[in-house]
Amino acid sequence: MNKKVLIVEDDMALFNMYSVELKIKGYDVLNINDGLQALPKAKDYQPDIVLLDIMLPGMNGLNILTELKSDPQTTEIPVIMLTNYGSEDNVKKALESGAADYIMKYKILPSELSDKIDAVLGTSTDSDVKIAI
């Protein structure tokens, strides 16, 4: 059973990068570009992790984060905030509101993002781990 990732991002080009990368890594990916759909879809889809953009058309990702964390059906799901413009205020607010991490999109390559997700979900497929016999 593949782990599920819900990506709430309105930039299709970014979504393509992330979703292709995550699919290669063996995840199932669902995209939402409308923030209003985030909570209902999350409850329905029950992803193992949510990637949430802060700047969505007409709404603030931080509000969606609060929604997700306050709803019992989704509160356990780790959320990683994504943004291209982060102020210290926002970072603090996000982490205080329960985000698992806060990532600057322009600093991270898709492969690095998928590594982070692996780490959060504990699904590291690193075959470098050698067991001494």
Next chain:
Amino acid sequence: MNETSALESYLQLGIFLLVTFFTFFGVVKLLRAYRRNKKKLLEIGQQLTLAKSDASHWQSLPEIFRRTVYLGDLEQSLDTISSYLLNILDASSVSYLIKTQQGFSFRARTNGNITKTYLSKSKECTNKAYSKVLGKEGDAILSEDTIYGGQVGEALLMENVGSVEKPTEQRNSGISDFLKHVCVPLRFGDEIAGVLCAFGSSDNLDSDQNAVYMSKILDTSASLLTDFKALIAKERGKVESVLQSMEEGVLLVDSNYKVSVINKTASLFLSCQDQKPLNISDITTLLKGALPIQEIVSNVMDSGEIKSQKRVFVSNRYLSFTFLPVKFEREIIGVGIIMRNDSEEENLRNLREDFTAMMVHELRAPLTVIRGSADMVLKNRERFNQQDIDLFLNQIKESAWGLLKLVSDLLDSAKIESGKFTVNKSPCLLNQVLQEEAENYKVFAESKNIDLTLDLSEAVPQVEIDKEKIVQVLNNLVSNAVKFTYKGEITHMGERGFIKVGSRLQGGFVQVFVADNGPGIPNDVKKQLFNKFVQARESSISNESGTGLGLVIAKGIVEAHGGKIWVEDNVPKGSVFIFTLPVQ
């Protein structure tokens, strides 16, 4: 920011130096005038023989005049002259009576004790002298025209009776002191403003020479004062017009803490257009405790240092105050207060920050896509098929193109702002252009469930336009219309959105319009729509992507053609963007 404030302080200091310079300049002119007069006086003096002729007396004359001019005040000048004359002439007392704004002012100076009788006698004599002076058309009176008999003119009302100096020597003054007198009129131009009298008992008091001497001194003083006041008024007039047109509020508080200058803007800022403040405590009241102004002003008055205070909230405005010491010959004669309206600057600063933030975002987004997409292809060369590679290469291409357009927009915006934006006009059939572009627009609109129709008027003639740039304007208006109509509730509810693009001839101009049935635009937003900085703020608040420069540039393009662009409400809902182009 610090640089700007320093610049402002220098500017304000400059203004004040200008004011004091004009004042000082007038004085300098005057001092030059009396230097010429002094020469004449010296000549006269040398011809006269005085009982107490002393070289030093002549040397004090320039100082007298200098003081006169410096004081700029008639009464104080006459005081100075009186005490001087008392020393140099062999008189028991010197008095004067002059017409002032408040009435008549009388002062007497004497070396002896003053009794009530003496004072009233002095007043009486001076009074009579004044009448005579008026009656005799200003000739100096000698004691042949006796006080105790003969014709006496009408008594004049005595108000504002002045004080009498305390004597330095103990001597009982008596009626005999009024046996002799010399009285000369004080003339300002053609008008006789008063009289100066010297009373005494010595024989040569009432000589012709003394009369001439006194006349000369008085006339010179009077003319110096008149010139001085005229010059001040003239120079002040120049400065006044500058002051009143300034956007900064300017106040001048003199060394007595009275308000001597207050310009229109200052009255506006302090909300006292009807009632001008007279002194510093009036200003304190008007400021309603926003600033300890009395403290600061006295501090500046004492220390001579410039002080400033930013972000003072007064009558719904953010003002910055600067306090400047006003010096005249190394003496501080007042404090200038300059008030600047900082509210706009605050606003602008906030908007500029928002604009920068928005720019950062707009640049990072496509660059993230470019870098990430390239990395994906590089890392997955084995795994990817042609389609996968194409997907990412196209993303790179699109993002790069978007960045290039952004650069062009920024450049255009900068050119428009600096007035260097140009258009290359050539004759063009406008309706044809609209029809061609509409084909593309239709496809785009359809994809968003929006109908796009054309409404072109045949009356529209050929126009001279920069086709590429006008198409740019159209693209922007149509894409906005699509964006906002698409997001409007109507499409969510399943209704069709519509956009109409059209042309017509109206009032000698060609009008092009783009109408939609989207949610419309509130009135306060309408005004700001074409403003670069405000667009930025709206962008960041609503988390829209895009620089918001499109409309700003559209405006620049249209205006470069000699036209106008604006937005109206569409009926029953939505917006109509209209721009005009001049007909050949």
